[in-house]
Amino acid sequence: MFENEIKSNLRDKARKVKLLLLDVDGVLTDGRIIYDSRGRDSKFFDVHDGLGVYLLKKAGIPTILITAKGSRAIKPRARDMRVAEVFSDVSPKSAVLDKILKKYNVIIDDICFVGDDLVDLCMMKRVGFPIAVFNAAPEIKQSAAYITIKTGGRGAVREVAELILKSQGKWEEVLKGYDI
16 A cells, blocks of 8 residues: 555656656766766767657656756757757756746746756755656655656656656557558
8 A cells, every 4th residue: 555655656656747857977978977088078868758858848848957067968959859958067056946946937846856966955855746867876766756667868757747747637648650
C-alpha cells in the first residue's frame, strides 16, 4: 500500500507540471567537460534526452536550461532541442525563478526542476516537483521527490519527460507522430 501511495503522489506531481527547468552539467551532460588545446570546451549530450525535451515542447510543456557555468556548446544544443530559454552564468539559480514564474505565468507547483549537485539545492527546495538524477550528490537526492533510474547525461532527462507525459495522458498522442 505504501508503495502505491508514493507512486500516486509522484503521478500527482508530474500531472501538475507546466514547465521543466534543467541544470546542464551533470543533468543534460554526464558532467565531464573537455578542454581542447585552445581552451574551448566540449560537452557530451544524449540524443534520447534531447528527444524527450522536444516531445515535451510538442505536448505544450516548455523547457528552460539554467546553468551556473556558461558554454558555447549549450546554445546550439538548446536550439536543437527547441528549448524555450537558456539562463547561463546564474548563481544562485533561484535568482531567475521569479522572472520565470511571471514570464511563463506559472506557480511553483507547476515547475519541475532536475538537478545533480550542490549549486542546484536552492532550486530543489523551491519548486513543486524536484528531481535528482541517479548520480546526484546526496544532498540533492534528499531534497528530491523523485530520483531517476538513469544517470545524468545518459537518459535521465528522457526518463523525466516520459514520466511527465505519461502522467498527463499525453504520451500516446506524442507517439502518434512517430507511428507510420
